[in-house]
Amino acid sequence: MSERTGDGAKRWLLPAALVAALVALWQLAAQSGAISDALRLEDFLVPAPSEIATTLWEDREVLADNAWVTLQEVVLGFLLALAVGLSFAVALHLSPTLRRAFYPLIVASQTIPIIVVAPILVVWFGYGIGPKLAIIALICFFPIAINTLDGLRSVDPDAPKMMRTLDASRRQILIRVEAPAALPYAFSGAKIAVAVAVIGAVFGEWSGSNSGLGHLMLQDNAQLETARLFAAVVVLSGMAIALFGLLALAERRVVRWQ
Amino acid sequence: MLTETRRASQFPSSGGASGTLGGMGAGVADATISMRGLRHSYGELRTIDGLDLAAPARTVLGVVGPSGCGKSTLLELLAGLREPDGGDVEVGGAGDGGGRLAHCAYMPQRDLLLPWFSALDNAALALRNRGVRRAEARRSAAGLFERFGLAGFEDARPAELSGGMRQRVAFLRTLIAGKPVLLLDEPFAALDAITRAEMQGWLAGALGADPRTAVLVTHDVEEALYLSDRVLVLSARPARIVATLDPPAPRAADRDAAVTSPEFVAARERALHALRTQLPAFEIHPMGGKGTPQRNGAAE
Numbered sequence: 013m014s015e016r017t018g019d020g021a022k023r024w025l026l027p028a029a030l031v032a033a034l035v036a037l038w039q040l041a042a043q044s045g046a047i048s049d050a051l052r053l054e055d056f057l058v059p060a061p062s063e064i065a066t067t068l069w070e071d072r073e074v075l076a077d078n079a080w081v082t083l084q085e086v087v088l089g090f091l092l093a094l095a096v097g098l099s100f101a102v103a104l105h106l107s108p109t110l111r112r113a114f115y116p117l118i119v120a121s122q123t124i125p126i127i128v129v130a131p132i133l134v135v136w137f138g139y140g141i142g143p144k145l146a147i148i149a150l151i152c153f154f155p156i157a158i159n160t161l162d163g164l165r166s167v168d169p170d171a172p173k174m175m176r177t178l179d180a181s182r183r184q185i186l187i188r189v190e191a192p193a194a195l196p197y198a199f200s201g202a203k204i205a206v207a208v209a210v211i212g213a214v215f216g217e218w219s220g221s222n223s224g225l226g227h228l229m230l231q232d233n234a235q236l237e238t239a240r241l242f243a244a245v246v247v248l249s250g251m252a253i254a255l256f257g258l259l260a261l262a263e264r265r266v267v268r269w270q
Numbered sequence: 271m272l273t274e275t276r277r278a279s280q281f282p283s284s285g286g287a288s289g290t291l292g293g294m295g296a297g298v299a300d301a302t303i304s305m306r307g308l309r310h311s312y313g314e315l316r317t318i319d320g321l322d323l324a325a326p327a328r329t330v331l332g333v334v335g336p337s338g339c340g341k342s343t344l345l346e347l348l349a350g351l352r353e354p355d356g357g358d359v360e361v362g363g364a365g366d367g368g369g370r371l372a373h374c375a376y377m378p379q380r381d382l383l384l385p386w387f388s389a390l391d392n393a394a395l396a397l398r399n400r401g402v403r404r405a406e407a408r409r410s411a412a413g414l415f416e417r418f419g420l421a422g423f424e425d426a427r428p429a430e431l432s433g434g435m436r437q438r439v440a441f442l443r444t445l446i447a448g449k450p451v452l453l454l455d456e457p458f459a460a461l462d463a464i465t466r467a468e469m470q471g472w473l474a475g476a477l478g479a480d481p482r483t484a485v486l487v488t489h490d491v492e493e494a495l496y497l498s499d500r501v502l503v504l505s506a507r508p509a510r511i512v513a514t515l516d517p518p519a520p521r522a523a524d525r526d527a528a529v530t531s532p533e534f535v536a537a538r539e540r541a542l543h544a545l546r547t548q549l550p551a552f553e554i555h556p557m558g559g560k561g562t563p564q565r566n567g568a569a570e
Binding site for chain 2: 168170171173174175176177178179180181184188189192268269270
């Protein structure tokens with residue numbers, strides 16, 4: 013156990029050191045006015061990390077309230093995509109006809125420019141959480157469905173044959189052989205999905221909303237509150253990293269045989 | 271009819287197994303195998319062309335042949351996992367795919383143990399598939415673990431087992447299915463030479479204690495001659511029979527003595543000669559394994 017935490021600390025050390033170095037560099041550049049001079053900008057438009065940190069603390073209530081709204085959208089949208097994505101993957105796996113019919117459609121769903129569709133969804137579903145969930149689910153659906161489908165098809169073709177001679181039904185082959193084999197793939201898809209889900213939430217909020225981190229960013233941008241804009245980005249990134257970490261943790265607990 | 275020939279008492283007999291499997295259906299029934307004028311092809315590629323074979327109940331039929339001659343296809347046809355293009359195939363009197371499937375248990379070349387289940391849960395798969403509750407299925411399988419030299423490894427994951435143990439779990443899984451016909455597709459091909467010899471002796475004992483009709487497909491002429499009551503040598507694709515051999519001492523208790531006896535060596539030479547006529551010169555390898563091509567060797 014102690015060896016494991018030691019390994020974990022080592023694993024975190026390198027990215028942490030890199031982030032710290034980048035932040036320090038940025039701090040120096042911003043404080044000395046190097047960036048704003050080069051870009052011919054007012055100093056307050058280029059906040060230093062220390063100013064962003066101060067804003068994070070001073071505006072913590074505004075940030076937390078809006079982050080809570082965005083978190084709800086992201087989690088619900090992701091769960092919706094998970095349910096639909098997994099169902100699609102299983103249905104398409106079991107039926108070659110469905111697979112042939114729907115596969116191009118699933119790929120096509122990823123070519124829809126979300127920025128264009130988002131305002132239309134807001135017109136259709138209003139300013140509430142509905143259009144945000146639709147946008148997030150649309151983005152998350154693809155990696156989950158495609159990865160899970162690949163996972164279900166990844167089993168050794170002899171394994172279902174062996175199971176059939178052991179009197180397994182199609183459903184039992186799915187549950188005992190194909191689904192466990194697909195689990196690591198499904199987790200990979202879910203991890204990709206949760207990372208892009210926050211971007212979906214921001215697009216959704218930009219298209220029409222009265223709260224959320226994306227909404228806050230728009231306001232801050234208009235009011236030249238650059239430090240808080242960056243603070244909102246930090247919170248958003250933190251949210252994505254935390255959700256990704258939760259999924260990675262769940263994967264380690266569930267997929268124990270690898 | 272349960273004529274028990276207990277050659278190696280440490281192995282479960284069919285009667286004992288059915289007792290252990292409590293209520294899973296009485297002892298394993300007898301079944302014969304026959305193929306008449308069997309033909310099969312994958313599209314343009316003819317794999318089997320007019321094959322006739324037969325195996326009486328509770329005998330082991332060995333099948334050897336060059337790589338890619340359709341040996342695995344033959345097993346899938348028997349098991350009802352595939353249908354022939356022509357001719358008849360019957361297992362235990364059943365000619366239809368479902369009926370054949372009901373009679374056969376298939377042990378693939380790779381053990382295909384499911385890595386997410388423990389050794390015991392893997393062995394008990396057939397019982398679980400029939401709707402037996404997990405605890406009961408595990409209890410039934412656990413009784414056989416000790417007799418198969420697997421005691422103490424019930425809850426080990428397949429990755430924690432040695433190659434020989436994995437193969438024994440895979441064989442146990444096939445046996446627990448309680449089917450009258452076992453289809454063994456190169457069961458020991460993945461093992462090293464010493465473990466393979468050990469496992470051949472072990473399988474001989476297991477089949478002696480619990481006789482079933484079995485078809486053993488293998489690359490290894492010696493393995494086929496030692497384990498089988500009759501050995502068929504197949505031609506290169508499309509497969510037909512080029513030699514039929516009756517081994518001198520099928521599944522003899524002393525494996526090492528049996529495979530070095532003059533009769534055995536003579537039978538092995540006959541089988542190898544029959545095989546050799548089927549192979550292009552550069553594929554010849556004395557033990558039927560996948561050796562280095564001789565032409566490469568000559569060139570070096």
